[in-house]
Every structure is written in structure tokens, then in C-alpha cells.
Amino acid sequence: MSVHIEAATGEIAESVLLPGDPLRAKYIAETFLENAVCYNNVRGMLGFTGTYKGNRVSIQGTGMGMPSASIYIHELINDYGAKNLVRIGTCGAIQQDVHLRDVLVAQAAATDSAMIRNQFPGFDFPQIGNFELIKTAYEIGTGKGLELRVGNVLSSDVFYSENKEIVSKLGRHGVMAVEMETAALYYLTTKFNVKGLSLLTVSDHILTGEQTTAHERQTTFNDMIEVALETVAKS
Numbered sequence: 001m002s003v004h005i006e007a008a009t010g011e012i013a014e015s016v017l018l019p020g021d022p023l024r025a026k027y028i029a030e031t032f033l034e035n036a037v038c039y040n041n042v043r044g045m046l047g048f049t050g051t052y053k054g055n056r057v058s059i060q061g062t063g064m065g066m067p068s069a070s071i072y073i074h075e076l077i078n079d080y081g082a083k084n085l086v087r088i089g090t091c092g093a094i095q096q097d098v099h100l101r102d103v104l105v106a107q108a109a110a111t112d113s114a115m116i117r118n119q120f121p122g123f124d125f126p127q128i129g130n131f132e133l134i135k136t137a138y139e140i141g142t143g144k145g146l147e148l149r150v151g152n153v154l155s156s157d158v159f160y161s162e163n164k165e166i167v168s169k170l171g172r173h174g175v176m177a178v179e180m181e182t183a184a185l186y187y188l189t190t191k192f193n194v195k196g197l198s199l200l201t202v203s204d205h206i207l208t209g210e211q212t213t214a215h216e217r218q219t220t221f222n223d224m225i226e227v228a229l230e231t232v233a234k235s
């Protein structure tokens, strides 16, 4: 067991899907996995291991924000040997042509967090996803007829941002959407030389004010979940 995960060694698969919401982890385990077993209930941050089409996979909730997600990602890699870590999250669109329920592939992440900047004073260290996972996810998604959007996202420390003008400006500079964990995932997977990918479904639109409900967020992002499960099955 690690500090925040009570699984025994070997109970977590090399491929782990990472929703922020632990109830989304439960929903995915119950809906998509066979023989799913819950391996973690510490702090209610549920984690499950099962099989998807014969491939062993785990689903671990990470909580909201980079400090929380970093704890789980660090322990999954260093205490449990995770090799493929795929975030499956929600985000708010900050471009007019990105729409509610679109599935985004985060190629890279900008961030307002000091977490990474503090590791390299005076440098901007780029947060990028693993090319192989990005390519596989893109091919699987487009093969299913999804119009996946690939590009930059913003990982913010602040949900209720007062920097609306800067967020809009990032949108005008090609950033598709805002969420709160991808930069940390890409930093840690790069640092520890494992593979990281972030897939995001647009749950609300910052420019138009459109929103999905919490229930829809929990249950209706199946396109993204299937792309993630099939991507790690090939990795």
C-alpha cells in the first residue's frame, strides 16, 4: 500500500484511467469492466481493477486540481508501476467552435500553476502528452466516427477564475478548453518516463454559458471512456 492508496502490490494494472470524480470511476468499472474489484476506498477516492475486452485495466479517481491528482499519479507510477496513465476528464470550452460534448485530445497543456514553474526557475517547461497514446487515441476515435479535436488545453488552479480576459486570450491563442489536472499528469509522466494522455469531454461552455448536469457528467461521457479503454488496450 502507498500513503493514499490501500491496494496491495499487483492489484493495480499497468494501464490506469484517471477521472477526477471517484463516482465516475465506479460508473466506468460497473458499466465497462468485467470482474471489477474495488482496491481503494481511502478518502473515498475509489479505484477499481478489472478487464476490458480481456485487457487488464484500472480506474482511479484523482480528485480535483493538480495537487490532488499529483499525489495519485505519483503513487500509481512509483508504488504500483503504472505505465500508461490516461486522464478522462471534463472541461469548459473557451473557443466558439468547440462545442458541448465534443471530445478533446490534449496534445499539450498550458498552466497558471506554479507547481511546475517552481521546479525550473526561469524556464517554461512544456507539458506534452505521449505521442504514441495521442496517435492511437486519435485513430480509434476517428475510426468510431468521432470528430476529435487535438490541441492545447489550459490546466488551471482556479475553477472560479477572476482572470476571464486572460482565459479568453488563451482561447484566441488556440487553447481549446480549461480544466484542472492535465499539466500535472504530463509533467509527472514525462518526469518518470511513462506514457500520459488526457482526453476531455466538454461539460460546459465558458463563452456561451451552456452546461451539462452533474448526472450527465457522471454517466454520459461514454465516447471518451471507450476511446480511452481501447487506447490502453493497444498500448
Ligand SMILES: O=P(O)(O)O[C@H]1O[C@H](CO)[C@@H](O)[C@H]1O
Pocket: 019, 020, 021, 063, 064, 065, 088, 089, 090, 091, 159, 179, 180, 181
Ligand atoms: O471532471 P473532472 O475529471 O474532475 O475534471 C474537471 O472537473 C473538475 C471541476 O469541476 C476539475 O477536476 C476539472 O479538471
Ligand SMILES: O=c1cc[nH]c(=O)[nH]1
Pocket: 090, 091, 092, 093, 159, 178, 179, 180, 203, 204, 206
Ligand atoms: O475545470 C473545469 C472543468 C469544467 N469546466 C470548467 O469551466 N472548468
